[in-house]
Amino acid sequence: MSSAFTVRFDLFFKKFTNLLMKDGKKIKASKILFEMLLILKKRIKKDLEKKNHGPSSQDFVEIPANFELFLLLSQALENVTPNLEVRKVRVAGSTYLVPAVLSKKKQETLALKWLIESTKKRQKNSKLDFATCLADEILDASKKVGQARQKRDDLHRLALSNRAYIRYRWW
Structure with missing residues (x-):
């Protein structure tokens, strides 16, 4: 992996940890994030194993x-x-x-906040822990479904319907 790729995700994890943090409990937030990563890694490994046992398993190149x-x-x-x-x-x-138009920094912050918010809603309706619900929400978001994606689509639809008022923009 390239160093730029690693740096980008290092900043991503710091930002995500800070947004997950409540009452200054950063260790608990980083623990939740780590558990979520382990859950996602297990699910990815399980999906890769399913794909490997297909008819062309000899030609498969293993991806970490x-x-x-x-x-x-x-x-x-x-x-x-x-x-x-x-x-x-x-x-x-x-x-x-x-x-x-949003700046790149605000775009990423809103996306992470929406993922956390939709995870909290999902957790209220289930008996799963927060890390599992967060992993489920991230999997849904990667498939372009879920509450966070719905919120993005609603915002874009609202902006599209109000595009006639763009002439009032002065900032």
């Missing part, structure tokens, strides 16, 4: 599970990351929702 894990995480993050936001602008007594 860590690389597959990073690909899965980057795909999930890319599928949840919003490109636009809507801001309220007051013009002549009326309030309009004006679409605006």
